[in-house]
Amino acid sequence: MRVVTALQRRGEVVAVTGDGANDAPALKHADIGVAMGASGTDVAREAAVMVLLDDSFASITTAVGLGRSVYRNIRKFLIYLFSHNIAELVPILAATFAGFPLVPITAVQILAIDLGSDVLPALALGAEPMERDVMDSPPRPRRERLFSTAVMGRILFLGGIQALGVCAVFFWHIHASGIPYVDFTKSDPVYREAITMVQAGIVVSQFFNALAVRTDRQGVFRAGLLTNPWLLAAGCFGIGLMAAISYAPPLQALFNTAPLTVADWAVLAAFGALLLAAEEARKWVLRQRSTSPKGETR
Known part of the structure; x- marks a missing residue:
């Protein structure tokens, strides 16, 4: 005692x-x-x-590892869900400040993203296998909150990249048409294509985001892309649903969307890959900082 x-x-x-x-x-x-x-x-x-x-006593170590893994998975779940909210909000604010009369993404599109494309990948992240380095880091502080500074920073980092990507594709599409802002209407084909690009951009970037948040510091390719097949299946389902919203006439009428070209999908995939590359670079910097000159982790 x-x-x-x-x-x-x-x-x-x-x-x-x-x-x-x-x-x-x-x-x-x-x-x-x-x-x-x-x-x-x-x-x-x-x-x-x-x-x-x-x-x-070895069971104690196993239990600690499982507990840490569960806690990490909860954080991954939250980072994944909250980061794309930034990508939904920033384009609306940007369009307002730019004087564009319409919204870059509608409420029904946001609902489709939240319920159709995000739920299954988030659940798959909750079942992410234990990371190899889960027992290498020191215990977290007792008073550390779930929404810690590191978690909020990662949400802003990933969400900011997504927001920049969807804002870029939206305003690029609008400006390329040469039509003044005041002449745009909800039924304008260019506007419908632009908001479809925004919705598809969020969905595609969230697929890469799910891969990025699978690990805290370890590279996702080192962890293995196929170690969580449910996550890949859920991401493909979300992209497939987005394709249906873009190409199926009944869903086009419901969401006011338009068919995207192969070039459009390639641009969106490039932005998604950029997000993954940026997150992998951030993890690499963290690994370098946590390694001493002799190769021993602090």
Whole structure:
């Protein structure tokens, strides 16, 4: 009890293992009490937070790794979902400040993105396999919030790149037509093509974004593109749904969209690949900073 109290006063997170009734006070007082399930007493098991069914300390390491993986997956889930909201909001603000009379993306298009293209990839990210380096990093601070500075920075970084991409394709399409802003109407073919580009740009960039957020520091190609097949399937479904919205006449009438050309898809894919490349470069910088001159991680 004195050892546990002394360590806690230093700000440490204390785990205590035990199997006997005399261990119960320390198990209860510790942040995490770990009791032996096979050889431990009922008193020890009742006082503990965790029970080792096989009495193996290696199970503690496995449990910590799984816990870290679950926490990381929750953060990936949030980064993926919140980053594209920036790409939906910024074009509307940009069009307002530029004096464009119509919105670059409509409410029904946003609904289609949120419910049709984002749900399945987000769920697949929640089931992402454990990363190889999950046990290499030190424990996170006890008071660290889920929306930490690092998480918010990553959301702004990825969302900002997506926003710049969709704004670029929208205004490039509008300016290339040579039509004054005031002459655009909702039924104008150029406007319909431009808002289709915005919606497709968000969907395509989110596919690359899902690949980018799969790992915190490790390169996605090193982790393996096929290690989460559900994520690839979900991303392809979202792009397929977007293609249907672009080409199917009933969906065109519903979403006020227009068919995109092969060149349009190539431009959108290039912006998505740029997002992935930027995130991989950011991870590389983080890995270099965390490595000492002798090659030892701090």
